[in-house]
Amino acid sequence: MLFRKIxxxxxxxxxxxxxxxxxxDNTPSTGETHKIRVxxxxxxxxxxxxxxxxxRVAVELLLTPGVEPHSFEPKPADVLNLHHADVFVYTNxxxxxxxxxxxxxxxxxxxxxxxxxxGIVFINNEDEDHExxxxxxxxxxxxxxxxxxxxxxxxxxxxxxxxxxxTQKDPAGKEYYQKNAEQYKAVLKDLDDKxxxxxxxxxxxxxxxxxxxxxxxxxxxxxxxxxxxYGFSPDAExxxxxxxxxxxxxxxxxxxxxFYEELLAPRVAETLARETGAQLLFLHGAHNISKxxxxxxxxxxxxxxxxxxxLEQGLQCR
Amino acid sequence: xxxxxxxxxxxxxxxxSIDVLSDISCDIVAGEYIGLVGPNGSGxxxxxxxxxxxxxxxxxxxxxxGHPPAAMKYRERIGYLPQKMNFFNPxxxxxxxxxxxxxxxxxxxxxxxxxDSDEATIDRTxxxxxxxxxxxxxxxxxxxxxxxxxxxxxxxxxxxELLLLDEPTTALDPETRENFFEILRRLNRDKxxxxxxxxxxxxxxxxxxxxxxxxxxxxxxxxxxxxxCMSGDMTKFFGPSxxxxxxxxxxxxxxxxxxxxxxx
Amino acid sequence: xxxxxxLSYGFIQRAIITGAFISVLCSTLGxxxxxxxxxxxxxxxxxxxxxxxxxxLLFGVYPIYISLPVVMASSLGILKLMERARIFGDAAIGxxxxxxxxxxxxxxxxxxxxxxxxxxxLFGNILSISIQEVYTSIVLSLIVLTVIVFNYHxxxxxxxxxxxxxxxxxxxxxLNTMIVLFTAITVxxxxxxxxxxLTSALLIFPAVTxxxxxxxxxxxxxxxxxxxLASVVIGIFLSLFFNLPTGASIVIVNxxxxxxxxxxxxxLRSGHD
Numbered sequence: 130m131l132f133r134k135i136x137x138x139x140x141x142x143x144x145x146x147x148x149x150x151x152x153x154d155n156t157p158s159t160g161e162t163h164k165i166r167v168x169x170x171x172x173x174x175x176x177x178x179x180x181x182x183x184x185r186v187a188v189e190l191l192l193t194p195g196v197e198p199h200s201f202e203p204k205p206a207d208v209l210n211l212h213h214a215d216v217f218v219y220t221n222x223x224x225x226x227x228x229x230x231x232x233x234x235x236x237x238x239x240x241x242x243x244x245x246x247x248g249i250v251f252i253n254n255e256d257e258d259h260e261x262x263x264x265x266x267x268x269x270x271x272x273x274x275x276x277x278x279x280x281x282x283x284x285x286x287x288x289x290x291x292x293x294x295x296t297q298k299d300p301a302g303k304e305y306y307q308k309n310a311e312q313y314k315a316v317l318k319d320l321d322d323k324x325x326x327x328x329x330x331x332x333x334x335x336x337x338x339x340x341x342x343x344x345x346x347x348x349x350x351x352x353x354x355x356x357x358x359y360g361f362s363p364d365a366e367x368x369x370x371x372x373x374x375x376x377x378x379x380x381x382x383x384x385x386x387x388f389y390e391e392l393l394a395p396r397v398a399e400t401l402a403r404e405t406g407a408q409l410l411f412l413h414g415a416h417n418i419s420k421x422x423x424x425x426x427x428x429x430x431x432x433x434x435x436x437x438x439x440l441e442q443g444l445q446c447r
Numbered sequence: 448x449x450x451x452x453x454x455x456x457x458x459x460x461x462x463x464s465i466d467v468l469s470d471i472s473c474d475i476v477a478g479e480y481i482g483l484v485g486p487n488g489s490g491x492x493x494x495x496x497x498x499x500x501x502x503x504x505x506x507x508x509x510x511x512x513g514h515p516p517a518a519m520k521y522r523e524r525i526g527y528l529p530q531k532m533n534f535f536n537p538x539x540x541x542x543x544x545x546x547x548x549x550x551x552x553x554x555x556x557x558x559x560x561x562x563d564s565d566e567a568t569i570d571r572t573x574x575x576x577x578x579x580x581x582x583x584x585x586x587x588x589x590x591x592x593x594x595x596x597x598x599x600x601x602x603x604x605x606x607x608e609l610l611l612l613d614e615p616t617t618a619l620d621p622e623t624r625e626n627f628f629e630i631l632r633r634l635n636r637d638k639x640x641x642x643x644x645x646x647x648x649x650x651x652x653x654x655x656x657x658x659x660x661x662x663x664x665x666x667x668x669x670x671x672x673x674x675x676c677m678s679g680d681m682t683k684f685f686g687p688s689x690x691x692x693x694x695x696x697x698x699x700x701x702x703x704x705x706x707x708x709x710x711x
Numbered sequence: 712x713x714x715x716x717x718l719s720y721g722f723i724q725r726a727i728i729t730g731a732f733i734s735v736l737c738s739t740l741g742x743x744x745x746x747x748x749x750x751x752x753x754x755x756x757x758x759x760x761x762x763x764x765x766x767x768l769l770f771g772v773y774p775i776y777i778s779l780p781v782v783m784a785s786s787l788g789i790l791k792l793m794e795r796a797r798i799f800g801d802a803a804i805g806x807x808x809x810x811x812x813x814x815x816x817x818x819x820x821x822x823x824x825x826x827x828x829x830x831x832x833l834f835g836n837i838l839s840i841s842i843q844e845v846y847t848s849i850v851l852s853l854i855v856l857t858v859i860v861f862n863y864h865x866x867x868x869x870x871x872x873x874x875x876x877x878x879x880x881x882x883x884x885x886l887n888t889m890i891v892l893f894t895a896i897t898v899x900x901x902x903x904x905x906x907x908x909l910t911s912a913l914l915i916f917p918a919v920t921x922x923x924x925x926x927x928x929x930x931x932x933x934x935x936x937x938x939x940l941a942s943v944v945i946g947i948f949l950s951l952f953f954n955l956p957t958g959a960s961i962v963i964v965n966x967x968x969x970x971x972x973x974x975x976x977x978x979l980r981s982g983h984d
Contacts (some may be wrong), residue, residue: 195822204820369838370949370954373720396839400722403841499878513854522880529874539746540922540931549871555880559864585926592854665924 136292168211170219170228171198172417173278174245174287176429178218180313181292185302189214193424197392199341199418202227203418213242215298218291221246224275243294248279254344258281278415280346281321281433316430320437324351325438326420331446333381337375339398340390343414353444359395367397372404379405386443387411391419410439450477451513452609453639458507460493467493469665470507475643477608480635482652482672483645484664491645492530494662495611499527519520523554526596527605528615530645535594537587543597544569544582550604570606575624575630591618599627603634610634613645628655717951722776725840726957731944732852733901737913738921738939740894741790742932745918746870748800749894752789753914755804756898759785759811765818785811786895790887827902829970835904837947837957844904851900855893867928909958913939916965923972938968 143232164187169175175190178256182188189210192201208231211217217240219228232242254272277283292310296303328351338344341359348355356375358367379387379401387407389395391414413432441447453475460468468490475481483491496502497509500516512521525543547569572577574595586594595618602610602690616624632655634640642659646652653659659675661668668675737753744752763781768887783808792803835844859866859870868876869883877883882889921934946961 207748230772366836366956366958367838368954368956369717369723369951372722372838375953376720400839400842404721436729496874501874501877514794519880519882522878525878527875527878529872529878535872536746539927540928541871542927546871547743549864549868549875550879552868552876552881555864560859561864603908663801711792 135272141264143302146222165215165295166213167216167218168214170217170225171278171283171404173415174218174220175293176379177284177288177291177313178295181288181306181309181318182295182302183305183309185299185305188293191268191415194418194420195392197416198224201225203231208234211235211240216241216243217292218243218245218294221249221251221277223273223277224277239338241294241298243290245290245342246277249283249285251275251277251351254342254345273343274342274374276343276414276416278346278429279344280350281324282350283318283346284317284429288314288317297410320430326436326444327441328353328444331441331444333382333384333444335378335380335384336386336388336440336443337384337401338388338390339395339409339411340388340393340414341403343390343416358401372397372401375401376404379407384443386410388439388443409442410435412439424428448465451475452477452511453643454510454513455498456508456509458494458497458509459505460490460497460502462503466496467666468662471662471666472507473660473666473669474607475641477641478635480625480631480642480655480657481644481660481676482649482656482658483643483660483662484649484652485667486646487647489663491662492613495527495613495643495645498611499525502608512546523605525553526550526602526605526610526612528602528610528612530613531595531598531618536593539586541586542583543573543578543586543589543600546597547572547582547604550601554605555653565635568606572600575603576600577626591708592620592623595619596623597629607640609641609643611643614647615644616646631655713951714948721842722838723947723951725842726837727944729840729845729848729904730837730947730961731940732849732913733905733910734913734917734939734943735936736848736897736902738854738917738935739856739932740890741895741914741916741918742921742935743866743870743890744914745895745922747793749789749793749804750915751801751804751808752786752894753898753911754907755789755808755811756782756786756895757902757911758808758815760899762811762814762818764821765815767938769818769822773902775899781895782888782899783892783895786891787888789943790891804924823835831834837900837905837909837961840904846898851897855897858889858893866890871928871937906958909961912962913942913967916962916969917942918973920969923969923976938965942968 161305163184164185167178167182167186167188168191169178169188170190170191172190175188178186178188182386191203191207191210192198196255211231212235217235219225219242221244222229235242251273254274278287289312293308295306299306326439334352335354335356336344336348338355338357340357342357344355344357347353356378358371358375378384385407386409387398387401387405389398390409390412395409398409401407415429418432450523451474455474456472457466459466471494483494484490487626493502497504498516498520500509500511503517507514512524514520519568534645543677548565549658551561551565551568552559570579570582573652576599578600579588581593589597595615597613599615600611616627619627628651631640631642631644637643642656644652649659653672653675656672658670659668659672660666661675741750741753744750759782760778763778764774766781767777770777789800789803789807793800840848859984865876865881865886868879868881869886873883873887898910913961917935917939918931918940921931925931925934942961942964947957949964950957950960
C-alpha cells in the first residue's frame, strides 16, 4: 500500500516537472523572425527600448508589473528567458545586484548584455551634502544612488546606449534606430524643459518623500532639496529621530505637502501627514508599474509629466 | 442502601488497535477502600481516567455519582492524584501554595476567588502532610518526595468524598509513606471517604484496603482481601506459593513472584 | 529638554500608548504559550497571515477579512494536532508556517504582483500607528486581559496540569480554544500595528525573562508584564536618543532584560540545582 503511494507520488512529480520543462521551452517566439528579442529589467528601460526599437524589436519586462523591485529575485524561468534573448538591458549594478551572478552564466556571443549606466555619473550619497535617509548597504556599494533614470539628462544617455546596443545586434536597423532615438530624445528634452520651467518659480525648494531615497537625481537636476524617510531600500525602519527631523522641517519650511510613492504602503507618509497636517501627493519612481498601469499602457514620459504636476503643486509653484 | 459512587458496565477501551481494557464491570460503593492493582500496562491508570471522563470508552458505560463523566458533575466531591510522570514540568513557576489551591478550583463558581477561609483550609492540608514550612517555595526547588506530597495535598484539600490516587507512594520515603497511609486510613474510617488507590505494591495495600481490584486488561479479581487469599482463581493465576507469601503479609510484591512480561 | 519636545509628537505618543497595551497583552499570552511549548506560534501564525493577506489581495478583498478567519482556523488546527500528541505542537506550527509563507509567495508570484508590496502591507511599524489602530489595540488588550483575569484559576490550572483541571470539572476544551483564538487575533492585529518582529519578541521574551526569576505563577505573569512594558518605554527612548530603529531597539532591550535575569538567576542562586 505504501509502496503504491510512493510510485503514484513519483509519477505525479515527473509529470509536473515535465510540464514545467515544456513551458520553459515554449518561450514566446518573436512572431516575425526578424524581430530581435530584448529583455529589459526595469520599466523605464522597457519604455526606452520600445521607443527606440519600435517594430524591429520584441521587448519583455523582466520584473512583472506590481512587483517591488528592490526585493526582486529572478526565478529560474526568468533566467532561462535571458538565455534566449538577443539583448538584455539592465539599469546598473547597484539597482540590480543579482545581475552579476546571472551574467556569468550567459553566453556573450548569443546575448548582448547592456549596462544602461554606461557613461553616467552616479550620485554618491556619502559625498553629497544630502539630507535624510540612512544609507542602505543593500546594493553592494555603500551610498551609491541607483535611481539614475529619474534624471532626464541621464535618460538621454541611456537611450543612446540602447540605440548603440540594438544597432550592434541588428546593424541593418542602424538608421531606423537612429531616427527613433532622436525622436524620443526630443521628447525627453522637451520634458526636461518643462520641468526646468515649471520648477523654477516654486516658492518652496524642498520636497519630502515618505518613502525611500529614490528622487535624488531628480532633485539634483533641478536644484531642489530632497529629504526622504528611508534609505535606498524600503526595507529599513525609519528612526524616530528621522521622523522628528522631517516633521520639524515640514513645519519650519511651511511645507503643505508630503509625497508618497508607488508599490509601497504609505504608512510613514501618512504618519508624517497626520503629525503636520500636510496633504499627500503621489510621486511615481517609475521603477516598476502596477498591473493596471501596464494594462493601460502608461509611458515613462507620461509618468514623469504627472510627477511634474504633483511637484508643482507640492512645491507651491503656481 | 449502599451508595454506588462509581458504576462501570462492560467497559472496554481500545487505543491504537490495542485492547487496553476489556469488558470491565464493577461498582465502587461509598466507604470502600479499594486497592487497584495489576502489572504494568494492565490498564489501571486508564480505568481511573475513564472514570473521570479524561478518556472516552470504546464501548460500555461509566457512571460517576450517577452521571456519565462527560457531564462533569460533582467534581468538587472528588480528589484526584494523577500518575506523576505524565505531565509534570518542574520548571513551571509555581509555589506549593498555588498548586495546592488548584485543588479548590472545582468547588468554586465563577469568578473563583480564593478567600481567607480557603487559605486556612490550604494551610491545614499542608500541615497534615508536613509541608507547611515550604508553602512559598517553588515546586522546582523541592525533592521528589516533597513534590509528591504537594500533589497529594492538592488531591485532599477540597475535602473530597472520593479519592482516586494513581501510584501516590512511589516517590515517598518509608516514614512519609507511613504517614500518608495513616491519613488515608483516618479519612476512610472516620470521614467515610471512599479511596481507590492504584499501586504496584500489592503486599502493602493488603494492610489497608478493604477490597482488592486486580486488573490485567480484564478483571482478574474483585473482592475482599481475604477472599483474595482463598480464591481458586487467584491460585490458578499466580500459583499457590505466591498467595501464601502475600496473604501471610510477608510484604512481597506479587509481581516479583509471577514472571510477567513487561507490557509497557 | 529634548524629551518633552519628542513627547509632543503624536506618533511618539501613539507609539508609547499602543506599545504599552500591546506589550502587556503579548507578554501575558506569551507566559501561557511558552509554558505549553507553543513559543513559536507567533511566528507561525504570522507566516499564515502572510499567505492569507496574499489571498485577500488576490481576490481584491480587504485582507483582514480573510486573514482573521484563516489564522484563527490555523490556530485551531495547531490545537487539534497538539491534542493528538504533545510533541506535534511545534511540528504543527512549523507545517502551517511553511505552508503560509510558501502559499503567499506562490500566490504573489502567480498573481504577478500586487499594487502594493506585500511585505510593506503586512508589517506595521510602531512609529506609524494610526488613531484607529490605537483604539483597536487598547480594546483588544482590555478584552483579552479581562477575560484572562476573570478565568485566572482555570487558566492557571489547565496550563499547569490539564488532566487534573479537566478531572476537576474545568472546561479545558473551551479555554484552550479561547486562548488559541485570542493568540490568533492578537498576532494578526498587532502584526499590522507594530510588525511581526515586535509581536513575536513580545510573545516570547518577557515570559522567558520572568521565568528566570519568578517563583510563583502570579509573579511570573506580573513580572512578564512589567518587563514588557519597561522594554517598550526604554526601547522607545533609547531609539529617540541614539537615533536607532525603534522596533529593533525594543527587542534588544528585551534581550538585555533576559540576559540580566539569566545572570542573576545563575549567580545569586547558584546554590540550588
